[in-house]
Every structure is written in structure tokens, then in C-alpha cells.
Amino acid sequence: MSEPKSGPKPKYNLETAKILLVEPAAHGLEILSQIFTGFGAKAPHRATNAEDAKTIVRKTDLDLIVCESQLEGDIDGYDFVNWLRHSKIEPNNFTTVMIISGHTQKSKVEKARDCGANFIVAKPLTPKVMIDRVIWVARENRSFIECDNYLGPDRRFHSIGPPPNTEGRRSDDLPLEVGEAVEPNLPQDDIDAMLQPKRVLR
């Protein structure tokens, strides 16, 4: 994402944003903290494990959660996000969540996809990448999807239906094949009227 070449540059204010940073490694948490403080965030909440993060989620309304995928103990970052989405703790269950991840184990790729995060950012983190992602998630206006096996932001970004060459998993997905017409064609005049609407003078 780049700023406009001419005119005043847009500004983004993280001073009042309530942010939670979850990272088990002390140096990792320090890096995250320095990046967000450098962006202008005031004293982001910090947690080193899922239990502490849950405590903060229960007490404070948050605008953004940044969570490392590998946490200590039985609950990893993906489990934490999944818990958050199903927690019914409003408004935090709909809060924007960015997962940060170094290497992702092959066995966890599906878990990462299905946890309900808004964005997954690969390490190493750089300030440029992070601010771009923060602005991206701040601008997005995705609905949440709730179904049998997923609760989180709509993963279909562009409203182009299910992925190519798949039948689609949702009951309202249209079939791949376009069937025979079941109604007569519209008269050409009606089509023209739709394409070139004219003001009606009374």
C-alpha cells in the first residue's frame, strides 16, 4: 500500500486505539511493542500466554489484537482466536485480529485458515509491512460468516463466488453450470432502459 503521490498524505491515528499484543517470547513481545508504540499507540496491552490474553479480553473493549501463532501451553494462537470468535464477549468477539507467524508447521496450515483471524502476517515483521496491514484491516468492511465449521471474517474477499473449479460449500452458492433459461428473455426495450436510465418528466 502506498500513499498518494501528490496532495496531503493521509494520517492514521493509533493513539486511542485499544490494542492487545500476545507473544510468548520476551524479545518478540518487545519488538511488537516497539513497533506499535512507534506507530503512535499508547501503552498497548501485553500478554505472553492465552490465559492472560483471555483475562484482558474479558475486561477491556479492544480495537485490535495482534497474536503470535505459537503460544506456550496447550492453547496456541489459532485456538485463542477460535475461542475469541465463539466467546460471545461482545464487541471483542468481532474485534480485528492479526495473527503473526514465523514458520507455520504443515500440520497447522488448515487450522490457521480456519481460526477466524482477519489477517496472517509472516515474520520477520517490518514496520512497513505492519503499518500496511494495520491500515488494510482498518479499511476492510467484511461481514462475519457463521456456519457449522467457521466463525470469522468472510474469507471471500472479492464477491466472485466459490473458488474456481469447486462446487462451493455454501447452500446459496450457485452451480458451476449455467442451466437452461426458465423464464422468457427480457424485451430489448427493457434491457435498454436498465442500461440507459432516463429521467422521467411529468
Added chain:
Amino acid sequence: MSAVKKIRVKNTLAAAVRAPGGKTIAEAVAGAEARLEDIKDDCLASLDKILASLAELIENPNYLRREEVLAGLYDLSNDIVGIAGVAGLGDMGKAAFSFCDLLDVFIDQGGWNAAAVEVHMNGLKLLRTMSDKIGEAGRAQILEGLFAVVKRIKADANPAGA
């Protein structure tokens, strides 16, 4: 096929970032980079500690179960991925990522290859201590070697998928 419920949600982050004041992207990046520069030495010290822990785990793995050794090595190596860039050692981060890739094969499919592990450890140490001296071409050569090792191990572990 599942029934889908769509829920409109309010993006509270959007309202926060639109508040008057704030920073341009360039100002925000500069602010963060200045702060990261301040902790660069701490990051270098952390990298040395992690390398020592990795070496200890590889040399004395017997007091832990095999899965614990692999998980420990994987986590430590993943830590390097997150820190090395901040310490100005981006290529060391790439080598650590390659080590994670290698360890993931051992975790996922079993097996162990001491030579492949050793070559990664040597690569990591070299990229930590001699990074400037060996130059960009030298660093690229080390990484190329590590990537080739992992590619071969993956092919051996999963001949059909190679």
C-alpha cells in the same frame, strides 16, 4: 453444504485510526524503525542465547523425549525467524526458516538427519558471526546450500510428492 449466516460487524479499529491527529505512513514507519534500532543490541544478545540453547539441545538431547527435542529446536529456530531481521541479520532469519522447514519434516514424518541439522547449525552460526565478512554473495551461497538440503530431505521423506 452448510447454511451460512452473515453478520454485519462494526470495525472499531477504522473509527480509531480516523481520529484527528496521527501519523503518515512514512512517519509511523520512521517512528517504529527508530525504536527498533534502540533494541538492536538486545536482539543480538537474544540471538546468541538462542544459538547456545539450540547447540545444547542438539548435543545433549538424551534427557528429553524425541518429540520434545524436535519441538524445542523448532520453537527456538522460529524465535530466530522473528528476531534476526530486527538485528539486521535478515539472512540468518532465512536460514532459521529453512531449519524450521527441515524440523517440520522430522516432526511430521519422523526421521532425523544429523548432517542436515549440523549444516543448518553451522550456517546459522556463520550468518550470525561472519555476516559482513562473507558479504551478500557468501550469504546467498550459504542459503542456497541450506535450501537444497531441505529440498532433498523433503524429497526423500515423500518421494511421491517430490
